[in-house]
Amino acid sequence: MSVDNFLDNSRSSWMEGEGEHSDIVMSTRIRLARNLNGFRFPLAFTEDEAHKIDQSVSATLLDAADEALQMKFSSIQIKDVSELGRQVLVEKHLISPKLANSPNTGSVLLSEDESVSLMVNEEDHIRIQCLFPGLQIEEAYKRADNIDRLLEKELPYAFDEQFGYLTSCPTNTGTGLRASVMMHLPALTKTKQMNRIVTIISRLGMVVRGIYGEGSEALGNVYQVSNQTTLGKTEEDILADLQSITEQIIQKEREARDALLKHSPNTLEDRLYRSLGTLSYARLMTTEEAARCLSDVRLGIDIGLIQDVDMSILNECMVFMQPGFLQKYAGTTLNASERDMFRAKLLRERLQKGEKEKTKGEEPA
Known part of the structure; x- marks a missing residue:
C-alpha cells in the first residue's frame, strides 16, 4: 500500500x-x-x-x-x-x-x-x-x-x-x-x-x-x-x-x-443534546469545541440517551477534526478561521452520512 x-x-x-x-x-x-x-x-x-x-x-x-x-x-x-x-x-x-x-x-x-x-x-x-x-x-x-x-x-x-x-x-x-x-x-x-x-x-x-x-x-x-x-x-x-x-x-x-444521571438528569440530557445539535448544525467550530461536543455525544451514547449515532463515527471524527487531516482533506493550506469553517462542515457531513448508513442498515431486507 x-x-x-x-x-x-x-x-x-x-x-x-x-x-x-x-x-x-x-x-x-x-x-x-x-x-x-x-x-x-x-x-x-x-x-x-x-x-x-x-x-x-x-x-x-x-x-x-x-x-x-x-x-x-x-x-x-x-x-x-x-x-x-x-x-x-x-x-x-x-x-x-x-x-x-x-x-x-x-x-x-x-x-x-x-x-x-x-x-x-x-x-x-x-x-x-x-x-x-x-x-x-x-x-x-x-x-x-x-x-x-x-x-x-x-x-x-x-x-x-x-x-x-x-x-x-x-x-x-x-x-x-x-x-x-x-x-x-x-x-x-x-x-x-x-x-x-x-x-x-x-x-x-x-x-x-x-x-x-x-x-x-x-x-x-x-x-x-x-x-x-x-x-x-x-x-x-x-x-x-x-x-x-x-x-x-x-x-x-x-x-x-x-451520580450525574441521578442528581441532574434533565440538565445532563439538555447539555448532551445541545452538543449534538452544535455538531449537526454549527458553521464554525474550533478543535476544542469540537472535542467537547464529541465527548458529550459519546457520553450520551454510552448512557443510552442518544440512540442514532454510531460510536465508530465519533472515533473517526476525533481524527479528522485535527488540523493536519482537515488540510489534507481540503487539499490546500487553511488558516485558523478557514479550518474552523471546514471542520464544522466535515463534522456535519459525517454525522449526516452516519445517520443515513445506520438507517439503511436497519431497513428490512
Whole structure:
C-alpha cells in the first residue's frame, strides 16, 4: 500500500469501538523499545548507520510477516512524506511527533489495518507499537511480543543481563515496555475528581497524559494512562498493574456517570443534546469545541440517551477534526478561521452520512 492509502483513510481498526469496556476505554496501546547491538543510538548515529538499521529491520519484517504473522506491511520513508502528511500520521497515532520530526533518517512499517506500526530510527532504533480497540492489554501485548520475537531471531538486540534492553532514554531501559490505555472520562472530569486520581496514579508508578502522549492536553476528556516504570518489573507485572488500575478507574467513571444521571438528569440530557445539535448544525467550530461536543455525544451514547449515532463515527471524527487531516482533506493550506469553517462542515457531513448508513442498515431486507 502507498502512503496515500493511510493518509486518505480516516478510520483505523482501533476506532471500531469494539473490545471490552469500549464505552470508556477507547484503545489499548503496547509499545516496545529496542536497539541493535553495534550501532550508536539515534541521538548520535550517522545517516549511513541509520540506513543500515532501516534496511536490516525492514528486510527482516517484510520477509517474515506474511508467513509468521499473517499480516502485510508497507514500508514508508518519512522523508518521502510531506510535512502535512507526517502531521496526519501523527494525528492517527500511527507515528510519533519525534519520528515526524526526523525525516532524513526515520521510516515506519505499517500493517494494512493500521493496528501495528513499527517505527525505525525514532528515539530508539525500533519502536514496535500495537493499537487495539477497547481494553485488550494482553491481546495487544501478545501481538507486539510476536513481532519482537520474530525480529530478535534475526537481529542482534542491545541487551544487558543486569539492566535488560538498553534504550536511548534511561527511563525505558529494562523491559522497554510502555503499555497504555486511552480513556474517555467525562464524568470524572465534570465532577472534578481527575486531579485526585492523577495524584494517586502517579504514586503507583503510572502516569496520566493527554490524547497524544507526553506534553499533550486531555482534549475532549480523553486521557492516556500508562506505566512509568520499565526497570525492576517484569512485563507481566507491568501489564497486571495497568489492568488493575484501569479497572478501578472504569468503576469510578461509571459511579460518577450514575451520580450525574441521578442528581441532574434533565440538565445532563439538555447539555448532551445541545452538543449534538452544535455538531449537526454549527458553521464554525474550533478543535476544542469540537472535542467537547464529541465527548458529550459519546457520553450520551454510552448512557443510552442518544440512540442514532454510531460510536465508530465519533472515533473517526476525533481524527479528522485535527488540523493536519482537515488540510489534507481540503487539499490546500487553511488558516485558523478557514479550518474552523471546514471542520464544522466535515463534522456535519459525517454525522449526516452516519445517520443515513445506520438507517439503511436497519431497513428490512
